[in-house]
Amino acid sequence: MKDQCIKVQQTEEDIKALQDTIYVIGGKWKLPIIHSICNGNKHFKEIERSIPGITTRMLSRSLRELEDNKLITRTVDPNVPTLVEYEFTEYAKEYGVLITEMIRWGKHHKKMIIGQL
Amino acid sequence: MKDQCIKVQQTEEDIKALQDTIYVIGGKWKLPIIHSICNGNKHFKEIERSIPGITTRMLSRSLRELEDNKLITRTVDPNVPTLVEYEFTEYAKEYGVLITEMIRWGKHHKKMIIGQL
DNA sequence: GGTATTGGTATCATCCGTGATACTGCTGAC
DNA sequence: GTCAGCAGTATCACGGATGATACCAATACC
Numbered sequence: 311m312k313d314q315c316i317k318v319q320q321t322e323e324d325i326k327a328l329q330d331t332i333y334v335i336g337g338k339w340k341l342p343i344i345h346s347i348c349n350g351n352k353h354f355k356e357i358e359r360s361i362p363g364i365t366t367r368m369l370s371r372s373l374r375e376l377e378d379n380k381l382i383t384r385t386v387d388p389n390v391p392t393l394v395e396y397e398f399t400e401y402a403k404e405y406g407v408l409i410t411e412m413i414r415w416g417k418h419h420k421k422m423i424i425g426q427l
Numbered sequence: 428m429k430d431q432c433i434k435v436q437q438t439e440e441d442i443k444a445l446q447d448t449i450y451v452i453g454g455k456w457k458l459p460i461i462h463s464i465c466n467g468n469k470h471f472k473e474i475e476r477s478i479p480g481i482t483t484r485m486l487s488r489s490l491r492e493l494e495d496n497k498l499i500t501r502t503v504d505p506n507v508p509t510l511v512e513y514e515f516t517e518y519a520k521e522y523g524v525l526i527t528e529m530i531r532w533g534k535h536h537k538k539m540i541i542g543q544l
Numbered sequence: 545g546g547t548a549t550t551g552g553t554a555t556c557a558t559c560c561g562t563g564a565t566a567c568t569g570c571t572g573a574c
Numbered sequence: 575g576t577c578a579g580c581a582g583t584a585t586c587a588c589g590g591a592t593g594a595t596a597c598c599a600a601t602a603c604c
Contacts (some may be wrong), residue, residue, distance in 0.1 A: 337591075338591085
């Protein structure tokens with residue numbers, strides 16, 4: 311019976327941990343935002359312009375959530391108070407392994423699904 | 428500039444792959460269902476009873492989506508047409524690595540966030 | 545002073561995922 | 575025949591995530 315289980319025997323706690331992980335980068339815009347910052351965009355309008363279809367509202371909300379989760383930092387230039395910089399934290403970079411794995415699986419999965427149709 | 432990027436330089440295609448991955452196990456019930464089947468439950472009512480709060484509607488929908496994504500198989504017993512078996516595919520087991528990684532990160536993240544408050 | 549840019553917030557509308565409830569077709573036991 | 579169990583489907587309702595639009599404060603340029 312346990313042989314048919316996927317590798318990890320999951321507990322209730324594991325399920326919650328998984329759902330947390332999904333929550334942190336879930337929703338419609340978090341990943342595009344990560345992508346944008348990843349590509350060198352630092353300022354609010356810069357990021358906004360780089361993501362077609364996003365509204366200021368959703369960008370603002372999503373950035374705050376990413377900040378709450380310590381994946382990015384928000385820094386206001388004390389000299390130019392209308393200038394804000396968003397950057398990845400060192401912590402976010404640890405996330406890289408997982409992101410890589412998710413990308414790999416997603417691509418593999420797509421090929422697999424399409425291939426069988 | 429690229430140094431501040433998380434490990435992988437993501438393309439638009441990568442973003443889509445990531446979103447696909449999240450979609451496959453996203454939503455409220457997919458993970459609890461995976462957990463349930465993982466623990467040896469095979470039949471609809473069996474799975475339903477093992478997950479507090481789920482409705483037949485959501486279980487039915489989620490199972491179909493998991494089946495569409497080839498993570499589980501649905502087999503009707505030809506002798507007993509009211510008996511259906513849900514099982515993991517070999518393919519789903521490949522997913523184990525990713526699940527493990529996501530659980531690990533989720534737990535680590537929780538500690539990290541709570542620790543800093 | 546007027547206009548443009550940055551970095552947002554406030555308010556209302558809409559849509560989609562989910563919940564609640566009822567119902568169906570089939571089988572098997574009594 | 576009737577009642578219970580299995581494996582669902584159908585219909586309506588709700589709420590939270592998202593979208594649309596307008597607005598605001600601060601700065602900079604002319």
